[in-house]
Amino acid sequence: MERLSGYRGELRRALEEEGINIGDLISVRSRGFEYRGILMPRSELEDEWHIVLKLKSGYNIGVAYRPGETVIRRLGEAEKPHFRPPPPPVSKEGLPRVSIISTGGTIASRVDYFSGRVYPAISASDLYSVVPELSEIAVIRSEILYSVFSEDLTPEHWSGMARRVAEEIEGDVDGVVITHGTDTMGYSAAALSFALQELPVPVILVGSQRSSDRPSSDAALNLIGAVTAAARAPFAEVVVGMHRTTSDTEIAFHRGTKVRKCHTSARWAFQSVNTEPLALYRKGRIEMILKDYRRRDPERQLVLRDRFEERVALVKFHPGFDPELIDWLVDRGYRGIVLEGTGLGHVAQRCFKSVGRAVEEGLIVAMTSQCIWGRVHMKVYRNGIMLLRLGVIPMEDMLPETALVKLMWALGQTEDREEAVRLLRKNIAHEFSPRTLYQPWGGVQR
Amino acid sequence: MTLDYKALGLRVGLEIHQELATSHKLFCACPPRLFREEAEYTFLRRLRPTQSELGEVDPAALFEFQQGKAILYEASRETDCLVEMDEEPPGPLNPEAVDICLTVALMIGSRPVDEIHVMRKTVIDGSNTTGFQRTCVVALGGEVYVEGKRIGIEQICLEEDAARKTGESGVLHRYRIDRLGIPLIEISTEPVIQSPEEARKVALAIGQILRATGRVRRGLGTIRQDINISIEGGALIEIKGVQQLDLVSKIVKYEVQRQVALLEIRDELQRRGVRREELREEFIDVTEVFQGTRCRVLRSSIKKGRRVYALRLPRFAGLLGRELCPGRRLGTEMADRAKFWGRVSGLFHTDELPGYGITPKEVAELRSAVGAGEEDAVVITSGEPQRCVDALRAVLERAAEALEGVPSETRGPNPDGTTHYMRPRPGAARMYPETDVVPIPITPERLERIRSALPEMPEERLSRLMREFHLNRKLATQLIDSDYLDLFESICRETKVAPSLVAVTLTETLKSLGREGVKVETLDDETLKQVFISLDRGLMVKESIPDVLSWLANHPGSTTKDAVKALGLELLQEEELWEIVRGKVRENEELVRRMGLRAVGPLMGAVMREVRGRARAEVVRSLVERALKEFLGK
Numbered sequence A: 001m002e003r004l005s006g007y008r009g010e011l012r013r014a015l016e017e018e019g020i021n022i023g024d025l026i027s028v029r030s031r032g033f034e035y036r037g038i039l040m041p042r043s044e045l046e047d048e049w050h051i052v053l054k055l056k057s058g059y060n061i062g063v064a065y066r067p068g069e070t071v072i073r074r075l076g077e078a079e080k081p082h083f084r085p086p087p088p089p090v091s092k093e094g095l096p097r098v099s100i101i102s103t104g105g106t107i108a109s110r111v112d113y114f115s116g117r118v119y120p121a122i123s124a125s126d127l128y129s130v131v132p133e134l135s136e137i138a139v140i141r142s143e144i145l146y147s148v149f150s151e152d153l154t155p156e157h158w159s160g161m162a163r164r165v166a167e168e169i170e171g172d173v174d175g176v177v178i179t180h181g182t183d184t185m186g187y188s189a190a191a192l193s194f195a196l197q198e199l200p201v202p203v204i205l206v207g208s209q210r211s212s213d214r215p216s217s218d219a220a221l222n223l224i225g226a227v228t229a230a231a232r233a234p235f236a237e238v239v240v241g242m243h244r245t246t247s248d249t250e251i252a253f254h255r256g257t258k259v260r261k262c263h264t265s266a267r268w269a270f271q272s273v274n275t276e277p278l279a280l281y282r283k284g285r286i287e288m289i290l291k292d293y294r295r296r297d298p299e300r301q302l303v304l305r306d307r308f309e310e311r312v313a314l315v316k317f318h319p320g321f322d323p324e325l326i327d328w329l330v331d332r333g334y335r336g337i338v339l340e341g342t343g344l345g346h347v348a349q350r351c352f353k354s355v356g357r358a359v360e361e362g363l364i365v366a367m368t369s370q371c372i373w374g375r376v377h378m379k380v381y382r383n384g385i386m387l388l389r390l391g392v393i394p395m396e397d398m399l400p401e402t403a404l405v406k407l408m409w410a411l412g413q414t415e416d417r418e419e420a421v422r423l424l425r426k427n428i429a430h431e432f433s434p435r436t437l438y439q440p441w442g443g444v445q446r
Numbered sequence B: 001m002t003l004d005y006k007a008l009g010l011r012v013g014l015e016i017h018q019e020l021a022t023s024h025k026l027f028c029a030c031p032p033r034l035f036r037e038e039a040e041y042t043f044l045r046r047l048r049p050t051q052s053e054l055g056e057v058d059p060a061a062l063f064e065f066q067q068g069k070a071i072l073y074e075a076s077r078e079t080d081c082l083v084e085m086d087e088e089p090p091g092p093l094n095p096e097a098v099d100i101c102l103t104v105a106l107m108i109g110s111r112p113v114d115e116i117h118v119m120r121k122t123v124i125d126g127s128n129t130t131g132f133q134r135t136c137v138v139a140l141g142g143e144v145y146v147e148g149k150r151i152g153i154e155q156i157c158l159e160e161d162a163a164r165k166t167g168e169s170g171v172l173h174r175y176r177i178d179r180l181g182i183p184l185i186e187i188s189t190e191p192v193i194q195s196p197e198e199a200r201k202v203a204l205a206i207g208q209i210l211r212a213t214g215r216v217r218r219g220l221g222t223i224r225q226d227i228n229i230s231i232e233g234g235a236l237i238e239i240k241g242v243q244q245l246d247l248v249s250k251i252v253k254y255e256v257q258r259q260v261a262l263l264e265i266r267d268e269l270q271r272r273g274v275r276r277e278e279l280r281e282e283f284i285d286v287t288e289v290f291q292g293t294r295c296r297v298l299r300s301s302i303k304k305g306r307r308v309y310a311l312r313l314p315r316f317a318g319l320l321g322r323e324l325c326p327g328r329r330l331g332t333e334m335a336d337r338a339k340f341w342g343r344v345s346g347l348f349h350t351d352e353l354p355g356y357g358i359t360p361k362e363v364a365e366l367r368s369a370v371g372a373g374e375e376d377a378v379v380i381t382s383g384e385p386q387r388c389v390d391a392l393r394a395v396l397e398r399a400a401e402a403l404e405g406v407p408s409e410t411r412g413p414n415p416d417g418t419t420h421y422m423r424p425r426p427g428a429a430r431m432y433p434e435t436d437v438v439p440i441p442i443t444p445e446r447l448e449r450i451r452s453a454l455p456e457m458p459e460e461r462l463s464r465l466m467r468e469f470h471l472n473r474k475l476a477t478q479l480i481d482s483d484y485l486d487l488f489e490s491i492c493r494e495t496k497v498a499p500s501l502v503a504v505t506l507t508e509t510l511k512s513l514g515r516e517g518v519k520v521e522t523l524d525d526e527t528l529k530q531v532f533i534s535l536d537r538g539l540m541v542k543e544s545i546p547d548v549l550s551w552l553a554n555h556p557g558s559t560t561k562d563a564v565k566a567l568g569l570e571l572l573q574e575e576e577l578w579e580i581v582r583g584k585v586r587e588n589e590e591l592v593r594r595m596g597l598r599a600v601g602p603l604m605g606a607v608m609r610e611v612r613g614r615a616r617a618e619v620v621r622s623l624v625e626r627a628l629k630e631f632l633g634k
C-alpha cells in the first residue's frame, strides 16, 4: 500500500512533514480537543480535508484538517497484526482433479480487519483455507490468468481463456472452473461455448453477486457447486453456475449460450432464457434437468476454435433511432451487425436504406429481439418481410448477446461471408432451441 | 444477601439502544415498522465465519456453522426490500437519523465527529442477513448527571437494528427481517456506575433525554440496554438485550451475587486442592446403570436408543448445587454450556441426586461406574453419543473455569432478572469499513441549525411545566413520560381549560380507559384537542370526558359533537334547567320546609342525578339557591 494512500494537497504535506505513514499511531489536536488513533487510508473519491482515524474502539472517524489550527503528531507505530493462517486441510488422494482459472473478480477472499482491504484468495491452499469443504470434493490446481474487471474483458481475453482451458484439459483434469466477474460472464460463457468444441469434460464459469468478504456471500456455495460440477457432473459443456434463488440451497447451471445476467445485484441474477437450466447442485449432488446434453467422455478430442472478429456491433433499435449509426459502422469497416429489434424482430422503415446498404457492402446483418424472451418471427408483419428481403438473418430465440458473440466467432473462423453465414445459422452449442416452451414469468423462479 | 458494592469494586457501564422514529429505515426507503401476520415469503441462508487477518475465527460461530446452522428469514414486501435481504447495496445513511443523533449529542455535551464513517461489525448469529451490523460513531464524550453525580458518556453511535428471532428448532434458526435496518441510537456510558440502583437511574435518565427529542419509537422492544458488569477479581460480563428498565437493578444485583459466589467456589476448590490436570476427558457410557430407571427423562431417552454418559468432577461434591443467585447454581451454568455445545436437553448432577426418579441405588452404581468417591461430583447427560461427549466436554471446560473464578461471557437476561450463558465473549470487535456507504461530513451549518432548535432537557422541562402550568411534580413527570406533552402545551395555549384537568385527562384518564379495554391508541391528537375545545366552548361538561373519549375511540372519524349528541350529553338550556330545578323543589316540599336553605345539598344531588352530564354543577347550584329563596320567600 502506498504510504499515504488517498491523502492529497496540504494535508498530505503536513503528514509528510511529521514523517507519518498509514498505520502510525497519531494525535490530532484541533480547537482544544485531541483525537488519538491509527491513521487509515483515505478514499481517492473523498475530499482532501479529513484525516481518517481508527479509534481504540475499532471505529473509524474523519477529523477535519484546518491548516494553521490542526496539530498532528506521530506517537509511534501501531502494532501490526501478524497473519497466521490456520493449516489448510489436506486434500484427499483419489479425488477428481479440478483446475480453477481466475480471470478477476474475487470469488474467495480474506478481510484485513485493520485496513478494510480485501485480499483475494487465489492459491489452492488459500482456497482450501477459506472454503474448507473444497478439500473433500476435488484436488485443486489454481492459477491467475487475468486480473481485470469483467467490463474490461475483450474478445482477445476470450481467446486467451479458451486456450488456457484447452491446455488444462490437455493436462488431464476432470473439469475446469473459471472464476469471473459477473457483469460480462454471460458473454464469456457464450464465447467459450463456441470456441471449445467437442469438450470432454465440463467447464464451469462462476462468480459472486455479493462480495466474498461478507459472511453472507454467495461466493462459497457458488464455488462449492462449481467445483462439484467440474469434478463429477455427467455433462461436458460450458455453463455458468450461480445461485438459483435468494436462498443458499441450490446452484443452477445455465448453458453458456442461453444465460443472461438479469438483475444488477441479487444472487439469482443469472437466468436461463428460453430454456431451463441444464442442471442443479442440491445437497451435495448434481441433478440434471435437461435430458439432451453432451456427456462427459475423457477420451473425446477437444477442438479449439479460438478466433474472434472484433469488428462486429450489437445495435439496439429504439424510437428516434438514427439510421446513420448503421452507415457509420459500415464506413468504419465493420464486418457484422446484430440488431436488437422490437417485438418479433423489427426496425423502422427509415432504416431500410442503411440496412440494405450494409448487406450490399458485404456485412452480415442479424436480427434478435429486445424482448429477451421469445423468438424472432419476421414473416408476420410487412416490415419483417421487407428486412428478410434485404438480407437480414433472423436469429430465432437466440439472446442478442449470444448472437453478437456468435457472429464475432463465425467471422473469426473464415474470411468467406457465405461460410460465416452458414456457421451463424448452424446450431453449435444449443444457442437455438427448436421449440419455444412455456416458461411462466420468463422462468424467474422464486 | 446484602452486599457492599463499593467494597466489591462494582463497575457498571450501560449501552442504551433506542430505535428512532424516522420516516424510513437507515439505509433504504422501507417503513420502520414490524409486521405481525404470517411471513409473505421466506429464504434460507448460511453465514460463513470469515477469518480475520489474524487467522482467528469466532469459535462459537465456527462451531455452529460446522453443526450445519442455517437461518430461515421471514419477510414481507410491506416492510422489507432487497437491502434487508442483502440482495442490494445499502442506500445513503438516513440524514434524519443522523440529525436525531446530533440532537442528542448536543443535548448531553457530546462532540460530533467531523466526518461519519460507517463500519461493518461482524455479527454472524443470523440477526443480520449480511453477517455484519452497520454502525458508525456520530459523537464522542459528553455527560449526564444523575442525582448530582456526573456519568461520563463514551460515545454516541448510530446503527441498524437487527432482525428479530422468532424461533429455533435444531440447527434451523428463524429470524424476521422487518426490524432489520430500523435506525438505532446507541449511547455508551463510562463504566462508572457503582450500584444496581444507580444503574437503573442512569438508564432512566438517558431514556428520558432520548424521549425529550420527541423523535424516538415507543413500545416494548424499542429501547434495549446492554449492561457490562465487573467486580474486583471477577470478570467483565456483558448482558445483552435487556428490554425492561425495571430489570436493570435486579440484573446487576444478581450478577454481583453470581460473581461473588463463583469466587467463593474458586476459593473452596483451591482449599480442596483441585488441579486443572485432574479434570480429565473421561466420558463414560453408563446406560447400563439406568436400564430399568424410573427417571422419566432417562427412560424415554434410552427407549429411543440413545445413551447416557457420565463425567466425574474430582472433589466438586456440594459445589454444583450451590446457589449463585436465585434459582441458578453452578450446575445450571454447566447445563447452559452443555445445551449450547452438545445440543442435549439438559443434565443431572450428583448434588441433586437421588431425585427426579433416580434412586439411591442407581446413584451408588453410577458413582462406582465412574470411580467417583463421596467427595467427587458426577454429571450425567443423555442423547446421541457424539452429543453426550460434546456436552460433557463443555461441562469439563466450565469446571476448569471454576478453578479460575468467573469466565468472561456474553449472557442473556431471564424474565426474573437472572441471566443465562449465550456465548463466550468475542475477541476485539471485528470492524472494517462499509465501502458501500460514503463518509458523511458534518458541517458547522448543520450543527448550528440543530443547536438553534434543541429540545429542553427533561429536568428543565419538568420545572417549566410545574412553574408555567402549576402542575405538581407527579403529574408533570407523567406528562413527560407520556406521548402527549406537545399536545398538552398546545391545548393549554388554545383553550382556557384548567391545565391540571388537561394533564390528568391525557395521562391518568387515558391510562385507566386503556385498562378498561378502550382502544385509546386510536385517538389522534386532533380528536383529543377537539374534546377540550368543546369543553372550553361550554358544549359539554368535564364529567363527560371519559364517556366521550370511549365513544370516540369506538367511532373513529367522528367529532366530539357527534359523541355528545349520541350520548345525550348536550347541555340543557337555562329555561329547561330552571323548570327541572323548580320541579324538584316542589317534589321535596316537606324537606325544604324542614331544612330551609340547608336543603341546597340534597336538592343539588337530586337535580344532578337527573341532568348528569347535561349541565354544569356551578349553574345548577346557583339555580337551586335561587329557587329555594323564591320558594321560602313565599
Ligand SMILES: [Zn+2]
Pocket (backbone or CB within 6 Å): B025, B028, B029, B030, B079, B080, B081, B082, B083, B084, B181
Ligand atoms: Zn428496505
